[in-house]
Amino acid sequence: MKYKIEKNTVQETLVIPLYGRKMCSELYPNLYRDETAIRLMKEIDYDFSVLEKKSGNLMQRFGFLEAAMRQNDLAWEVRDYLKTHPNAAVVNLGCGLDNTGRACDNGSCKIYNLDFPDVIALRQQLLLAGEREQNIPCDLKDPAWFDKIDASGGAVFFASGVFYYFLREQVRELVQGMADAFPGGVLVFDAANRTAVKMIAKTWLRTAKIKDVGAYFAVSDAKSELSPWDSRLQVSSRGYMMGYNDLKDPSVSGFFRFLAKVGDNGMKMQIVKIGFGGKL
Template sequence: MKYKIEKNTVQETLIIPLYARKMCSELFPDLYRDETSARLIDKIDYDFTKVAQKSESFMQKFGFLEVGVRQNDLAFEVRDYLKTHPNASVVNLGCGLDNTGRHCDNGICKIYNLDFPDVIAVRNELLPAGEREKNIPCDLNNTEWFEKIDASDGAVFFASGVFYYFRYEQVKSLVYAMAKAFPSCRLVFDSAGKTAVSMIAKTWIKQAKIKDVNAFFYVSDAEKELSDRDNNINVSSKGYMLGYTDLKDESVSAFFRLLAKFGDNVIIIF
């Protein structure tokens, strides 16, 4: 039996990033591998026709590359934190059907996957929690979920493609609350400048009925805008296309590397 996902539902938003991870694995296997994505797509009852048609375009293939590289970057930061905090909690904020927590599992860490209840309902069917793992339904902006995270041995939080859909003040409030509740922990997420966020918004602005794109989260200078020593927030950032890899692989064209150089977004590390 396949799990049916209806059109125009919150659950449908899981499809595009899942398909992108699958395609990146097929197009750039030496750079990114996510066998889980292909397995999950085979278990989903959904018409992928339109998504597949769009996947043939040049820029869509670059988009697949972006998604895979971003996941690699976040996984690097998670594994780096686990080197010094092996028993820590690994917390995927806005997890969707992403399996990065398990990909980074060192055998003793704790893994938490957080998302809206409708999303977690799908995840529980397709990716039920394993050993040392919990799938938690919640609204990230309602900080009651803090109480469900065991950070006694440290915690590394990461959010992939999530904060673009939050208002600036929501991100700021959430980050400040996390810094207070989880001192000495690490938060990693991707962000972009105003122009890039405006382009992203065009794909969902009508459905979300958003009128003021300027209110949504973007950064121009992450370290300058987000650092706050009074609130125990220290920030560093790297370009997420070339900050962790030079992309010098035969599967990546010279033009794609040029696009990466001029259009690099950033990974933010708290």
């Protein structure tokens, strides 16, 4: 039996990035491989014809590359933290149907996948939590979820494509709350400057009838803009297209490498890393 996904539902919004991760795996096999996405695509009953028609588009293929690099970068940061904190909590904020936490499993960490209740309900159907893993329904903006994370061995939090939909003040409040609750922990997430966020947001903002795009979270210089939020924060960033990988792979054209440089330098597409000062 395949799990049916209807059009124009919240569940459909999870299928689209899943399809992107599957396409990344096919187009850039030396750079990215998501076995979970490939498997889930076979278990879902959904009309992919519209997505398949667009997948030959040059910019769509670059979008798949963006998705691949973002997931790779976040996974790199998670694994880097686990080298010094092998028993840490690995927390996927706004997880959708992403399985990065399990892909980074070192055999002793604790994995938490957090998202809205209806998203977690679908996840429970398709991605049952494994050993040392929990799927937690919550609203990320409500700090009640802090108490559900066992950070006794450290904690590394990551968010992929999440904070573009938060107001700047909401991100600041969340980061300050996490600094209080998880000293010695690390948060990593993707961000971009105001121009890029306007491009990302144009469709859903129109649907939501939101006019004040400027209130949404955007970053140009992470260290100078975010460090003043709290004296305990250690902020750094790297370009997310080429900050971790030079993209010198046969599957990536010279034109795509050029676009990647524009993304990192012009749009300030970046992975932001925030360390929460203090000892565990």
